[in-house]
Amino acid sequence: MDPRELKQGIAELYDQSSGVWEDIWGVHMHHGFYNPDDQVSGSGSDHRAAQIRMIEEALRFTGISDSGSTRELKQGIAELYDQSSAVWEDIWGDHMHHGFYDPDEVAPGSGPDHRAAQFRMIQEALCFAGVSEDPEKGPKTVVDVGCGIGGSSRYIARKYGAKCQGITLSPFQAQRANALAATEGLADKVSFQVADALEQPFPDGQFDLVWSMESGEHMPDKRKFVGELARVAAPGATIVIVTWCHRVLGPSEESLQPWEIKHLKKICDAYYLPDWCSTADYVNLLESLSLQDIKTADWSQYVAPFWPAVIRSALTWKGLTSLLRSGMKTIRGALVMPLMIEGYRKGLIKFAIITCRKPE
Numbered sequence: 001m002d003p004r005e006l007k008q009g010i011a012e013l014y015d016q017s018s019g020v021w022e023d024i025w026g027v028h029m030h031h032g033f034y035n036p037d038d039q040v041s042g043s044g045s046d047h048r049a050a051q052i053r054m055i056e057e058a059l060r061f062t063g064i065s066d067s068g069s070t071r072e073l074k075q076g077i078a079e080l081y082d083q084s085s086a087v088w089e090d091i092w093g094d095h096m097h098h099g100f101y102d103p104d105e106v107a108p109g110s111g112p113d114h115r116a117a118q119f120r121m122i123q124e125a126l127c128f129a130g131v132s133e134d135p136e137k138g139p140k141t142v143v144d145v146g147c148g149i150g151g152s153s154r155y156i157a158r159k160y161g162a163k164c165q166g167i168t169l170s171p172f173q174a175q176r177a178n179a180l181a182a183t184e185g186l187a188d189k190v191s192f193q194v195a196d197a198l199e200q201p202f203p204d205g206q207f208d209l210v211w212s213m214e215s216g217e218h219m220p221d222k223r224k225f226v227g228e229l230a231r232v233a234a235p236g237a238t239i240v241i242v243t244w245c246h247r248v249l250g251p252s253e254e255s256l257q258p259w260e261i262k263h264l265k266k267i268c269d270a271y272y273l274p275d276w277c278s279t280a281d282y283v284n285l286l287e288s289l290s291l292q293d294i295k296t297a298d299w300s301q302y303v304a305p306f307w308p309a310v311i312r313s314a315l316t317w318k319g320l321t322s323l324l325r326s327g328m329k330t331i332r333g334a335l336v337m338p339l340m341i342e343g344y345r346k347g348l349i350k351f352a353i354i355t356c357r358k359p360e
Helices: 003-025 044-061 068-092 111-128 151-160 171-183 222-232 258-271 279-288 306-314 317-326 328-335 337-345
Strands: 141-145 163-168 190-194 207-213 233-246 292-298 349-357
Touching: 068 111, 068 171, 068 306, 068 317, 068 328, 111 151, 111 207, 111 233, 111 306, 111 349, 141 151, 141 222, 151 163, 151 171, 151 190, 151 207, 163 171, 171 190, 207 222, 222 233, 222 279, 233 279, 258 328, 258 337, 279 292, 279 349, 306 317, 306 337, 317 328, 328 337, 337 349
Parallel strands: 141 163, 141 207, 163 190, 207 233
Antiparallel strands: 233 349, 292 349
């Protein structure tokens, strides 16, 4: 064929077919990347996720996956928690996550009441995941992914007599978590180190409870994040992910609304978060790894009192002086707290729990 005719034919083919393709398959005009033997459903959203994965896998293959922006994100996360963790501990204690409240509860302003709600969050998550209350039947080896200053690890170690290892990007958090463990007589049970959740420093199949309490929202590669959780889980292990998500998209939606994207970006910029995903996205990822007993729940109503209480504590004299001492990253985070409240109220932000089990 004459080269001119070939080029003209290519142009006409895509002139005619691109609108049809976009209408059915979306904006990515290429193959998707699937796991071998995937049983793929007929929905376009599944195939679009595979097409996005094709791009990610190609970038990863070329060594571009840990881009400058990803390195900057991880550095920003580490610096944010290096600066803010001491302030949080001073006002709220050693559990750096939401509390679990009864619906419509008006949370009082005192720290002890909120710390009780944070303990309850751990208890409710363990219960939802089907983890036994019996110390003899409970987990014996635990990884705490995004451990903060070790509150969850110490709680679980006491409850079950378990050996817990925590990882964080923040050197301050790892040092403080180890110091608290020593002070509380748990240094033989729990330990903490600086490590990347996307490249965990543990062998395959090591832990019978894989725990991630409000760290998934920081992960720039959710597929790799979930893959690492599954990799370090022992056969039969329970995986618990408690995280911030955006709402599930409707059947006819390709993406969030422009105002929703703008709203989340302001939060992302302050808290060093990459793009958000939904619980449905997490379920798709877990299913692609053949994980079992996948369960999800929206706990937004149970955490509703949390952010108003954090704002009230920040507006006290102690809170204000602590914020001013902590640095601009912490101050910037405090300034967007009302956006979290608004996001929950409008149904954009979802406080999600996702649990599953690795096959025996």
